[in-house]
Amino acid sequence: MTTQNILLTGFEPFEQEPLNPSWEAVRALEGWQCQGAQVVARQLPCVFGKALEVLDQMLTEFKPALVICVGQAGGRSQLSLERVAINVDDARIADNAGRQPIDQPIYNDGPAAYFSTLPIKSMVKAMRAAGIPAEVSQTAGTFVCNHVFYGLLHQLTQHTPAIRGGFIHIPYIPSQAARHPGQPSLALDTVIEGLRTAIQSAMTLQQDVVEGGGQLH
Amino acid sequence: MTTQNILLTGFEPFEQEPLNPSWEAVRALEGWQCQGAQVVARQLPCVFGKALEVLDQMLTEFKPALVICVGQAGGRSQLSLERVAINVDDARIADNAGRQPIDQPIYNDGPAAYFSTLPIKSMVKAMRAAGIPAEVSQTAGTFVCNHVFYGLLHQLTQHTPAIRGGFIHIPYIPSQAARHPGQPSLALDTVIEGLRTAIQSAMTLQQDVVEGGGQLH
Amino acid sequence: MTTQNILLTGFEPFEQEPLNPSWEAVRALEGWQCQGAQVVARQLPCVFGKALEVLDQMLTEFKPALVICVGQAGGRSQLSLERVAINVDDARIADNAGRQPIDQPIYNDGPAAYFSTLPIKSMVKAMRAAGIPAEVSQTAGTFVCNHVFYGLLHQLTQHTPAIRGGFIHIPYIPSQAARHPGQPSLALDTVIEGLRTAIQSAMTLQQDVVEGGGQLH
Amino acid sequence: MTTQNILLTGFEPFEQEPLNPSWEAVRALEGWQCQGAQVVARQLPCVFGKALEVLDQMLTEFKPALVICVGQAGGRSQLSLERVAINVDDARIADNAGRQPIDQPIYNDGPAAYFSTLPIKSMVKAMRAAGIPAEVSQTAGTFVCNHVFYGLLHQLTQHTPAIRGGFIHIPYIPSQAARHPGQPSLALDTVIEGLRTAIQSAMTLQQDVVEGGGQLH
Numbered sequence: 001m002t003t004q005n006i007l008l009t010g011f012e013p014f015e016q017e018p019l020n021p022s023w024e025a026v027r028a029l030e031g032w033q034c035q036g037a038q039v040v041a042r043q044l045p046c047v048f049g050k051a052l053e054v055l056d057q058m059l060t061e062f063k064p065a066l067v068i069c070v071g072q073a074g075g076r077s078q079l080s081l082e083r084v085a086i087n088v089d090d091a092r093i094a095d096n097a098g099r100q101p102i103d104q105p106i107y108n109d110g111p112a113a114y115f116s117t118l119p120i121k122s123m124v125k126a127m128r129a130a131g132i133p134a135e136v137s138q139t140a141g142t143f144v145c146n147h148v149f150y151g152l153l154h155q156l157t158q159h160t161p162a163i164r165g166g167f168i169h170i171p172y173i174p175s176q177a178a179r180h181p182g183q184p185s186l187a188l189d190t191v192i193e194g195l196r197t198a199i200q201s202a203m204t205l206q207q208d209v210v211e212g213g214g215q216l217h
Numbered sequence: 218m219t220t221q222n223i224l225l226t227g228f229e230p231f232e233q234e235p236l237n238p239s240w241e242a243v244r245a246l247e248g249w250q251c252q253g254a255q256v257v258a259r260q261l262p263c264v265f266g267k268a269l270e271v272l273d274q275m276l277t278e279f280k281p282a283l284v285i286c287v288g289q290a291g292g293r294s295q296l297s298l299e300r301v302a303i304n305v306d307d308a309r310i311a312d313n314a315g316r317q318p319i320d321q322p323i324y325n326d327g328p329a330a331y332f333s334t335l336p337i338k339s340m341v342k343a344m345r346a347a348g349i350p351a352e353v354s355q356t357a358g359t360f361v362c363n364h365v366f367y368g369l370l371h372q373l374t375q376h377t378p379a380i381r382g383g384f385i386h387i388p389y390i391p392s393q394a395a396r397h398p399g400q401p402s403l404a405l406d407t408v409i410e411g412l413r414t415a416i417q418s419a420m421t422l423q424q425d426v427v428e429g430g431g432q433l434h
Numbered sequence: 435m436t437t438q439n440i441l442l443t444g445f446e447p448f449e450q451e452p453l454n455p456s457w458e459a460v461r462a463l464e465g466w467q468c469q470g471a472q473v474v475a476r477q478l479p480c481v482f483g484k485a486l487e488v489l490d491q492m493l494t495e496f497k498p499a500l501v502i503c504v505g506q507a508g509g510r511s512q513l514s515l516e517r518v519a520i521n522v523d524d525a526r527i528a529d530n531a532g533r534q535p536i537d538q539p540i541y542n543d544g545p546a547a548y549f550s551t552l553p554i555k556s557m558v559k560a561m562r563a564a565g566i567p568a569e570v571s572q573t574a575g576t577f578v579c580n581h582v583f584y585g586l587l588h589q590l591t592q593h594t595p596a597i598r599g600g601f602i603h604i605p606y607i608p609s610q611a612a613r614h615p616g617q618p619s620l621a622l623d624t625v626i627e628g629l630r631t632a633i634q635s636a637m638t639l640q641q642d643v644v645e646g647g648g649q650l651h
Numbered sequence: 652m653t654t655q656n657i658l659l660t661g662f663e664p665f666e667q668e669p670l671n672p673s674w675e676a677v678r679a680l681e682g683w684q685c686q687g688a689q690v691v692a693r694q695l696p697c698v699f700g701k702a703l704e705v706l707d708q709m710l711t712e713f714k715p716a717l718v719i720c721v722g723q724a725g726g727r728s729q730l731s732l733e734r735v736a737i738n739v740d741d742a743r744i745a746d747n748a749g750r751q752p753i754d755q756p757i758y759n760d761g762p763a764a765y766f767s768t769l770p771i772k773s774m775v776k777a778m779r780a781a782g783i784p785a786e787v788s789q790t791a792g793t794f795v796c797n798h799v800f801y802g803l804l805h806q807l808t809q810h811t812p813a814i815r816g817g818f819i820h821i822p823y824i825p826s827q828a829a830r831h832p833g834q835p836s837l838a839l840d841t842v843i844e845g846l847r848t849a850i851q852s853a854m855t856l857q858q859d860v861v862e863g864g865g866q867l868h
Contacts, residue, residue, distance in 0.1 A: 015433075071434070072434075073433070073434035074433075074434075075434075076434065077728065077828065077833065077834065077835040077836070078828070078832065078833070080434075083303075083305075084303050084305075084329065084330065086300075086301050086330060086332075086355075088300075088332070088431075089431075090429060090430060090431030091429070091431060092429055092431050092432065092433055093433070100429075102427050102428065102429055102431075103338070103425075103427060111328050111329055111330075112301065112328055112329060112330040112331055112332055113301065113303060113328075113329040113330030114329055115303075115305070115329055121320070127829070128829045128830070130829075131825055131826030131829050132825055132829055133825050133828040133829045133832070133834075133836055134829070135832050135833070138303075138356040138358065138359060139355040139356040139432070139434075140434060141355065141431065141432040141433050141434035142355060142431030142432055143431065143432070143433045143434065145433075145434055146434075169434050174782055174783055174784055174837065174838075174841050175782030177728070177729070177784040178778070178779045178781075178782050178783055178784045178785070179779070181729065181784070181786050182728065182729070182786070183728065183784075184728040184835030184836075185728070185784055185835075185837065186825065186836070186838070187825075187837070187838035187840065187841055189838065189840075190825050190838055208320075210319050210320060211319065212307060212308070212309055212317075212319050213307060214305075214306075214307030214308060214309050214319075214358065214359030214360065215309065215356070215358040215359055215360070216232075216290070216291075216309055216310070216358050216360045216362075217288070217289075217290035217291075217292075217293065217297075217356075217357060217358035217360065217362055217363075217386050294511065294611070294616065294617065294618040294619070295611070295615065295616070344612070345612045345613070347612075348608055348609030348612050349608055349612055350608055350611040350612045350615070350617075350619055351612070352615050352616070391565055391566055391567055391620065391621075391624050392565030394511065394512070394567040395561070395562045395564075395565050395566055395567045395568070396562070398512065398567070398569050399511065399512070399569070400511065400567075401511040401618030401619075402511070402567055402618075402620070403608065403619065403621070404608075404620070404621035404623065404624055406621065406623075407608050407621055449867075505868070506868075507867070507868035508867070508868075509868075510868065514868075517737075517739075518737050518739075518763065518764065520734075520735050520764060520766075520789075522734075522766070522865075523865075524863060524864060524865030525863070525865060526863055526865050526866065526867055527867070534863075536861050536862065536863050536865075537772070537859075537861060545762050545763055545764075546735065546762055546763060546764040546765055546766055547735065547737060547762075547763040547764030548763055549737075549739070549763055555754070572737070572790040572792065572793060573789040573790040573866070573868075574868060575789065575865065575866040575867050575868035576789060576865030576866055577865065577866070577867045577868065579867075579868055580868075603868050642754075644753050644754060645753065646741060646742070646743055646751075646753055647741060648739075648740075648741030648742060648743050648753075648792065648793030648794065649743065649790070649792040649793055649794070650666075650724070650725075650743055650744070650792050650794045650796075651722070651723075651724035651725075651726075651727065651731075651790075651791060651792035651794065651796055651797075651820050
């Protein structure tokens with residue numbers, strides 16, 4: 001019997017950062033076993049379009065039982081379980097290939113949005129119980145992270161709707177915040193522990209809990 | 218020939234506030250003429266379900282050429298042109314009828330989201346040019362404001378897809394911020410002027426401008 | 435009998451701003467009568483050293499019964515009644531004459547700090563009662579505003595200790611915030627009304643009220 | 652020859668927290684050797700007056716060559732090197748003995764403020780170089796932390812002016828932030844490493860560097 005794969009992706013650095021904590025955290029979990037499945041950690045380019053081509057190949061190659069894409073959210077203070085991916089690219093800065101699309105749909109024939117199919121409320125609950133700062137987030141932005149999140153759900157919905165997928169944003173790590181005075185950060189170990197807890201929840205729970213995680217606005 | 222109607226809605230007060238600035242601003246524009254159309258200002262209850270019933274009746278009664286729903290966003294500092302409404306209610310507090318739905322779809326058969334059909338980039342650009350703080354927002358939250366925003370676009374899309382509609386969040390006014398130390402506010406006059414500018418843009422522009430208004434995350 | 439003077443100062447613009455709301459607010463109160471005294475509104479240069487020379491001349495010329503210096507605090511959302519001025523210049527940017535002192539005392543022989551002699555708790559209380567967002571602030575920074583605040587109290591303490599003096603920081607006005615997306619603002623009218631309320635308190639109250647206005651850190 | 656002591660204090664928990672990260676960090680450094688001196692880590696009560704009595708006894712007992720008091724600043728994201736202690740207690744909440752002084756001087760005969768005698772600019776520079784988020788702070792608040800900071804400098808100035816002393820505020824640790832959604836945090840290991848770096852700077856540098864660390868307001 002083959003072991004199931006859990007596909008975990010992080011991004012290459014962008015916006016002049018020397019590293020991307022999403023990749024540093026994800027690579028540390030390569031090979032980690034959870035509920036009889038094993039983590040395959042891979043890096044995505046921070047490039048519109050290209051990131052989705054690479055992700056699609058990974059989906060084909062690894063036939064994962066679970067997919068979690070992780071990205072850096074400089075300025076946030078907690079692990080953010082993204083609730084919804086929207087069908088638009090609106091780039092405040094250029095991506096790593098110099099592209100800066102504005103108000104372009106990701107898939108012309110795609111719906112306006114997809115909801116994460118991860119049990120995000122349970123994941124937040126489990127992380128908080130483990131002492132790890134976490135929240136549900138109502139927006140993944142409109143840059144490459146949202147682009148990948150939307151593209152992932154578009155692929156899964158069309159081809160393997162039973163496979164759960166979603167996106168987690170993580171803060172800067174301290175060495176980045178030391179160069180961006182005032183910005184919050186989390187130690188890489190805390191992030192890695194958070195991702196472990198999140199994966200554990202997603203692999204064991206059939207249904208999400210009903211717990212508030214909304215915003216007034 | 219009948220004059221065209223512009224339907225502008227505000228909300229009743231909620232969360233122990235003595236007033237709701239969205240209603241105060243909207244009512245001040247009752248009867249205002251813009252591009253040969255006239256503003257009809259109406260109040261919505263801050264109640265899941267009921268707010269949409271009332272809104273649907275207004276759409277039938279006034280057959281508006283443009284619909285803008287306005288709501289209070291305590292804690293924001295600018296007029297926020299909402300980009301997207303999502304198909305979920307997740308109430309952090311109870312509404313004015315004591316209901317607090319968690320992770321319930323607004324319409325069981327509705328899509329995950331609708332994009333605003335207002336020219337939001339043009340509206341932000343015009344407001345800033347007029348000296349009024351404004352932004353594009355990527356989330357309208359998951360409370361009654363998003364509920365109304367989604368329900369409005371669901372109705373318009375199904376029955377009168379040529380009619381533009383959307384949602385604008387506004388900050389506290391100063392008298393509210395005086396009781397919530399540290400929270401930003403905008404004077405009612407500034408908000409009213411902002412709404413006038415926004416309506417003007419929506420009534421005159423056929424197509425939105427292509428200008429950045431996204432977020433990295 | 436001569437009318438008493440209330441000296442109100444604002445600053446010239448700095449940091450590439452087209453105007454300084456402190457001067458716009460203060461000049462609007464020129465000649466305003468309060469408790470038998472009359473406002474004299476004057477502008478100070480945003481220059482270390484020079485600002486104090488100009489202020490000292492004004493103190494000599496107008497022999498004011500009350501002195502309130504007002505300055506712009508871009509990023510704050512309320513009128514801030516400053517509690518304490520400290521004896522240090524530490525400039526994050528250059529002043530309008532290109533000077534950028536770092537860790538220099540304002541007066542070599544001055545004490546580490548002076549407390550405002552305005553009834554700041556009463557002033558905040560009166561402003562909030564009037565619906566105007568206000569707070570006590572524990573730091574006036576280390577730029578020209580703190581410099582003027584410290585220099586004012588140094589002069590008053592040495593020569594006319596019975597004369598009350600202090601400093602109020604004010605937010606951007608909306609037209610400035612429209613160019614600094616995300617920053618809070620207050621309408622000029624709200625600021626002017628706040629200053630009127632503040633002056634009224636300072637002219638009528640002999641003693642400050644005992645009301646909390648502190649910070650945990 | 653006796654080894655020199657470095658006195659490091661943290662506080663007991665307050666405001667319903669199960670722990671105080673300042674004590675957790677400080678106790679981890681008990682016995683740490685730095686430049687031939689050795690850390691003595693002690694806990695202070697979070698009580699006005701009593702905290703200073705205990706601190707004074709420690710100063711007498713340990714005759715330290717350096718004193719750094721550390722306190723929790725929930726809501727801050729970096730280690731904050733406090734620049735100035737002011738002569739006022741203004742408690743937003745009650746201390747652990749139920750006392751809540753408002754606008755009371757700490758020492759009736761004390762000056763308005765004392766500046767930290769630590770080389771705070773050098774300490775921030777060294778921490779940032781080590782990848783640890785740090786800043787100079789212009790206010791230590793008006794609660795027990797500022798009270799201890801002021802009292803420490805009052806004692807040192809009067810009796811042993813050659814001995815350096817100061818105060819460092821630290822963020823929540825992640826397990827606290829997990830219960831205060833949205834608040835930033837730093838891992839305890841990061842804080843401990845930051846304190847080591849800070850002590851190292853203070854023990855080796857005779858003079859502080861001249862580097863900006865101010866605020867506009």
